[in-house]
Amino acid sequence: MIHLKYETRNFDTLKCMKEDQAKQRIEKLKQEIHYHRRLYFVEDRQEISDSALDSLKHELVQLEKEYPDLITHDSPSQRIGGEPLSAFKKVTHTERMLSLNDAFSFDEVKEWEGRLIRLLGTKQWSYFVDVKFDGLAMSIMYENGVFARAATRGDGIIGEDVTQNVRTIESIPLKLEGKSIPRRVEVRGEVMMMKDEFERVNKQLKKDNKEIYANPRNLSAGSIRQLDPKITASRKLRFFGWDVETSPWGVSDETWQRHVSRSDQYEFLKSFGIPTSGHHAVCHTLDEVEKIYHKIERIREKLPYWIDGIVVKVNEIDVAQKAGIVGKAPRAAVAWKFPAEEVTTVVKDIQVQVGRTGVLTPVALFEPVRVAGTTVSRATLHNQAEIDRLGVRIGDTVIIRKAGDIIPEVVQVLPKLRPRSARPFRIPSACPICHSRIESKKIGKGEQGVGLYCTNKQCFAQQVNALIHFVSRSAFDMRGLKDKLIELFVQQGLISEPADLFDLTVDALKILKGFKNKKARNIVDAIQSRTHISLDRFIYALGIPQVGAQTARALANDLKSLNNLKSATEDALMAIEDIGPIVAKNVREWFCDRLHQQIITRLLSKIAIESQTGKAQSKKLQGLIFVFTGELSEYSREEAEELVRSLGGKAMSSVSKDTDYVVVGDGPGSKLTKAEQLGVKVVDEGEFVKMTRV
C-alpha cells in the first residue's frame, strides 16, 4: 500500500463557502473518490491510503449536510441511505438470467464442444474463459449511466429488488465511466465475500452466540437479503462483473454496437469502472482451455475469494445466439467445475467389517458420489463412539470429504433431511461373519486403541484378511494374488492359513471357474518364487497387531533370528529402540498362542528365512523428506510411506519448505499447489519408484 500525505480542508472554512463553490467542490470530491474506488477495485492499485480516502468521504458528507439540495443519487455518501425494508419487492428481469450447465471432466467439455459442432456445422469460434465465482449472481441496471436498480437472479425471470443493499457495495460504481454510455446498461456479475471477511463475520456471529454460516455463498446471500442495509454495509461485500447487456432501445453509440465478443464485453465492463476477475482469457482450442483450467486450479487457494471452476463460453456473441438456449441454460457456455471437496450423499447401509486381527469396523455405504476427483461409495465410521458422536443413521443424508486427500470420511449428518424410515445403528454383539462372541480389547494407544474383536481365530473374515496381509507388498509380495482371489481360495476351502498357499497346484486351481492353465501357472509361480524371505518381512507378514513394517524391521535387526524373537520377554522387547509396552505385549501374546505356533511351524516347513545381517538395509533416501498426495497405483499411502522410511527417509503429511519431494498420484489435492508455491520438487509415481530402487 502506498501512503501519500493527503490533506483535506478545514471544515470551518467550508461553512463560509458559497453554494456554487460548494457545488464545484462536491463534484470534484465525488470524482476523486470515484477515481480511487476504481483504482482499488478495478485495477487493484492504491494511490492513497484507506484513511486518506475516508477523510475525503468525510468532507463530502459534511458538505452535503450543509447543502442537502446538492445531494445526488450517485454520491458515494448515498451508499447507505434507505430505511430498513419490511420485504423485498419482486423484479422482472429485462432479459432472462440464465444459469450454466456443469461439466465435471475434460471429456464432458469435449462432448459439449462436439454437440455444438453438430448443431452449428463447422467450428468457427473461439472460447472465452473466466473463473467461476462461488457467489451470488446479481443484475445491476444503470439508467443514463447512474446506478438505478439491483436484483437477485431469483428463478431467472423474476428476482428480488435488493437495490438498497447492493448500493452499499463499494466496488460497484454508482455512476458508469466513459463518454458514450447507452441509456440503459445492465451489468451482470457476482456478489462475493472475500475469504478474510468471511472469517471475520463468522467469528463475530459466534461471539454473539448467533448461528454461523457454513459457506461464503450463504453468507453473501444472507448479507444481501438483510432488510436493514446497514447490516449489508457492515459485511464488506465485493462485486465482479461478467456480463453486460443493453436493452434494444438503449443502444446509442456505434462503438457500443460493434461489441461482438465476450472479450469486448469485458473491455466495456472495465471501461465503465466495473471490476472483473482479471483471470479471463481467449482460447482457440479446448487444449488451451484445459491448460487454463489447471492453471487456475493451482492458484485457486491463493485467490482472496472462492471459485468453484471455470466458465467456458463461445466468445463470438452471434454464434452463441445462434446456438440458443436449452432449458434454463445457454448452449454456448459451460461451467467446468473443480472436483468438489465436500459433497453430500445418502447412507444406504452400515456394515461391520472384520479385519485380519479380528477387529470390527463399522463402514458406511453410500450412494456413489464424486468427491475431489474420485468416486466414493464407502467410508469407515471407526467405532460405535464415532457413530454416536455423528448421530448417523441408515438413510441419513451426510456430508463427506476426503481426509488427507484420499481417505473418505463422514463430516456431518444433516438431520433435517432424515427420512422417517431412518434406522439407528449399533454394532452387533456377535461377529457378523462367524457369529462368534465379541470382546473389547485394547491393542493400541489412547481411546482409538480400544476396539471390539471377534474372538474366533478361525473366523472367515480374519482368515481372508490375514492372508491378504501375508501376500501384500511389504510382506511376501506375491504379485497377482489379488484380494478377490484370496477370498475365493478361502471360500473354496483351498487355503485357510499361510502355509496352504505353498501347497496350491496348477491342477487344483484349474478346477476353479475362469482359471485356464496360464493363469493358474502364473499364480503358482508367484507363490513358489517367494520361498526365501528376509526376517523382517516374515515378522511383518505374521500380522501381529501394531507391528508394521518399520517395527518388524526394528525387531529383526535387533534380535537377528525368529527363535530369539519367540523367546524374548516383554522386558527384552521393550529394550529395543522404537518398541513400546503395547507392542511388546502384543508380540508376546501372539507367540504364546498355540494356534499361531502351529501356523509358524507349518509355514517353516515350506519356506526359509534368510539371515538378517543388519547391514543389508539401504539408506538410499537418507535424510530426505517426502510428502504424498493423490492415489498411487502401485502402493497404498501407508506402503509408500513405509518404503521411504525403510530407505532412511522421512514421510510427512504436510508440505513445508523443508520438504524435498512431493510425490503426486491420481487426483492430487492442495498439497500440490503448496509444493508449487514453495518451489518444492514434484515427482510422479514412476520417478518415485526409480528413486527407491536399490
Ligand SMILES: [Zn+2]
Ligand atoms: Zn468372526
